[in-house]
Amino acid sequence: MDVTDYSRAQGHWILAKMGKRVLRPGGKELTQKLVNGLDIKHEDDIVEFAPGLGFTASLALERNPHTYIGVDADEDAIKLLKQKIKGNNIRFILGQASETHIENDSKDKVYGEAMLTMHADHRKSEIIKESHRILKKGGLYAIHELGLVNVTEEEKSTIQHDLALCIKVNARPLTEDEWKTLLEKEGFKIKKVYTNAMHLLESKRIFDDEGFWRALKITFNILKNKPARMRINEMKRVFKKYDKQMNSIAIIAEKI
DSSP: OOOOOTTTSOHHHHHHHTTOOOOOTTHHHHHHHHHHHHTOOTTOEEEEEOOTTSHHHHHHHTTOOSEEEEEESOHHHHHHHHHHOOOTTEEEEESBTTBOOOOTTOEEEEEEESOGGGSOHHHHHHHHHHHHHHEEEEEEEEEEEEEEOSOOHHHHHHHHHHHHHHHSSOOOOEEHHHHHHHHHHTTEEEEEEEEEEOOTTSHHHHHHHHOHHHHHHHHHHHHTOHHHHHHHHHHHHHHHHTTTTEEEEEEEEEEO
16 A cells, blocks of 8 residues: 555555545445445444445444444555554454455345456456355345446457556456346346446546545645656546546345
8 A cells, every 4th residue: 555656556546645535436426325225224244345445434334333344455454444443343354355254144234346346257256256155145235346338348358458557457347237247147136226427537526525625635745746646647548538438336236
């Protein structure tokens, strides 16, 4: 998470270094729809895959679930989260979302955002299988990911290649139907689907997500940091180039 070489750092950590807290493709709006769709209750035991900076964890914990576990493969993220979010019913563990070591059929709600996109399809399936394993029957699994709209296989390949180059992560977004199929293959029934524009770096989205004063601070931080500004401008250029082919998608699915 500590950004020292801006030319090689993953895009989301550069944005975090500039002060951005909301790093999901559909912004705060889609994250709130995901949390509302999960309908977290006081008696629920919930798990979050890749909580990152803890923005969604805070929203989920406002609903006072029975227990919360955050699983993240980034040691620095785990250290930050343990300092930032504390409680008797809250636990953060270092590990892979595909192998959590959480008990079978033990959780009511599981969710993850902007993390399946970063894996090849077979790894996506492994993570989805793990969520199915730890959920109780009838439990809900929610995802918030990068989507593709009306693209050919060739266009998909080009977009994935350009994204990987600009954000330094091997991003593999899918169409809505492909996301649904992945979930259904692993034993889930689709309950709700929400979409939003992928305007992560657009000024209006930044102000909506971060608030007026924080957005100004982020802008100032970017302006005074040339290496970060160059990388962020490159990301913004790619996002704009594929504005009509990319969106963000959140899906609520039920274990059957």
